[in-house]
Amino acid sequence: MKKISGRKWIGWTGAVAIGLIISLGFVTAGNEERNFSIVKNLDIFYSLFRELNTYYVEETNPEELVETGIGAMLESLDPYTTYIPESEMDDFNFMTTGEYAGVGALITGREDYVYISEPYKGFPADKAGLKAGDKILSIDGVDMKGKRTEDVSNKLKGPANTDVTVTVERYGQDDPLEINIVRKAIQIDPVSYYGMVDDKTGIIILDNFTQDCSRNVEKALKDLKEEHGAEKIILDLRGNPGGLLDEAVKLANLFLPRGSEVVSTKGKIEQWDKIYRTSKAAVDTVIPLVVMINRGSASASEIVAGAIQDHDRGVIVGNRSFGKGLVQTTRSLPYNAKLKVTTAKYYIPSGRCIQALDYSHRNEDGSVGYVPDSLITEFTTQNGRTVYDGGGISPDVVVPYDKYSNMTFALVAQQTIFDYVNRFVAEHSSVPAPEAFSVTDGIYGDFTDYVTALDSFRYTSESRERFKTLKEAAEKEGYYEANADAFETLEKKLDVSVSEDLENFRDEVDDLLADEILKRYYYRKGAVKYALQDDKVLEKALEVIGSDSEYQGILNGTVLSHAGDRRQR
Known part of the structure; x- marks a missing residue:
């Protein structure tokens, strides 16, 4: 050899x-x-x-074995380097373009069946009569019992202008409904809502950075200014997971003058390193601007928020963003598969890298948590304000993050609200407009009766969970036996009461109940209109943008902001 x-x-x-x-x-x-x-x-x-x-x-199964091996290999690198087999290319294309061919509805899995959770207004499913809450029994005569959500989704998708017959079971109707739908090319508008929130202030809600999303934001911005007289703008990027880097640059270009640096990328292959600058004249470089972010704002959202902050072009309000500063490039593989591979880190104009430097202190949702001082570096904005790296964008004005109770999590996880609203819709032909709607005592009392009558609804309180940990520690250390009576008394006092907790946490349950009800009658925009009426982050944004002295003071560094709060959770 x-x-x-x-x-x-x-x-x-x-x-x-x-x-x-x-x-x-x-x-x-x-x-x-x-x-x-x-x-x-x-x-x-x-x-x-x-x-x-x-x-x-x-x-x-050779395919499953290889995919398992590939998954484990990539998992050892970072969360964003992923393998995309041919079977998942439709979903990948939808994530990047916002376009696919199908019926235009969200679906959700429940035990043995998949349900329609939200038909998009004006799309084929909606026009044909599919409604949220419909249980999908069969598609084109094929039984859907036991099928995965992915399998049902693939059956609903298909070439544009082809027919698909969906048989559903609807609450309140004895016989199944057979609904014929003509598939169409579905293009989801990434701007889920825009409008005026007071006489002078317009809001634009952007859900993701898909292809041409900057053009949609530009149309909304111009309409708010020219048709509605907006003199101030709030850009809502909360929960926006990001998307295309080029679109982030184009969106920033709406507010930053030509030639402004937005982001730079640096990786192992030097010829791929690049500085991205705005290339066109901005739509408006002076209109007061607030960008709202939270722990769900990631990647391209952080590029836009960071560039606006570093150029002192607007004030950032909300919670620290997710902390994803890695650039992915899609590489072609044999048999129509793809590899989405991390090729670089991105840096915003001050020199900060948004990527979280410490993976060991993440929140439960993966976003940045506590950041040790040893991992922090100081930077300055265009006006000389101090900002820090270490992960994510720290807002100039922080609004405390609302944490839901275990009761509310259980209602959502077990889809109890979803099930109740199925019954509610069958019994109510209409509800007041979003601006006038409220969850009345009558509605909430009916919901409480519905939940307490369910044998299947189960949850435990946070206090009960912590008591369990305490009890286990006491048993291990020998304290439990000597204090058994005290432990048993406390355990009884901590027993959950569904009806009491529904009353204690009514404020947060009200919001989720109203959201689900209004989506059924007024679609997503109706639910958004309602939510904006009692939005703490929006309230603070309006307060900041409504006070010229506070707004300018934050940007000039004469009013203390929270952007330097290095360890904000």
Whole structure:
């Protein structure tokens, strides 16, 4: 056998592997140790896969085995480097373009069936008569019982202008309904709502950074200014997970003058390093601007908010953003698969990297939590204000983050509100307009009766969970036996009462109940209109933008802001 870099050749499959990686450009001159390691490990993987396929006691699924291996490999890198098989390309394309061909409805899985959770207004499902709460029994005669949400979604999708027949069960109707729908190209508007929130202030809510989203925001901005007389603008990026980097640059360009730096990227391959600047004249460089963010604002949302903050172009209000400062590039793989691979980090104009530097202190939702001082570096904005890196964008004005109770989480997780509203809609042909709607005592009392009558509704309070931990520690350390009576008394006092907790947490349950009800009668825009009437973050944004002295003081650094709160959770 020949030698490579002084090591013995490892098998005939290595010849295949070395030929393959040379042809693909993986072997580089002057790096023999690394080249040998690549060949060796590819050979091991191929041999292991072959042995499993030949000798494992049961038949294996080669595709599942490889996808599991790929998933585990990529999981060891970062959360955003992912493999996209051909079967998931439709979902991937929808995430980046906002467009697909289908019926235009959100669906959700429940036990053995999938339900319609929200038909989009004016799209095929809505026009054909599908409603939220409909249980999908069959599609084109194929039984959907036991099917995954992904399987049902794939059956509903298809080429534009083709028919699909959906058989559903609807609350309050004895017989199943057979609904014929003509599929269409579905383009979801990323601007879910825009309008005036007071006489002088307009709001634009952007849900994601899909293709051409900046053009939609521009149309909304111009309409608010020219048709509604908006003199101030609030851009709502809360819960916006990001998307296309180019769209973030174009959106920032609406408010920043031509030539302004928005973001730069730096990675291992130097020729991919780039500084992104605005390339056109802005729509408006002086209109007072507030950008609202929260822990769900990530990636492109953070680029826009960070560029606005670093150029002192507007005030950021809300909670610290998610902390995703990694750039992904999509690479083609054989058999129509894709690899979305992290190729660079991005840096906003002050020099900050938004990527969280410490993965060990994440919140439950993955966003940035506590950031140790040792991982913090100080930067300055265009006006000389102090800002910090370490993960995410810290708002200039922080609004305390609302945390839902265990009761509310249980109502959502078990889809109890969804089920109740199915019954409510069957019994009420209409409700007042969003601006006049409220969850009355009568509605809430009926909901309480519905929940307390359910044998299936289960939850535990946070106090009860902590008591369980205390009890286990006491048993381990020998304190429980000597204080058993006290523990038992406390345990009884901590027993949850569904009816009492529904009353204690009515404020937060009210909001979710109203949201689900209004979506059924007035679609998503109606629910948004209602929510904006009692929105603490929006209230603070209006307060800031309504006071010229406070607004300008924050941007000039003469009014203390919270952007320097380095460890904000």
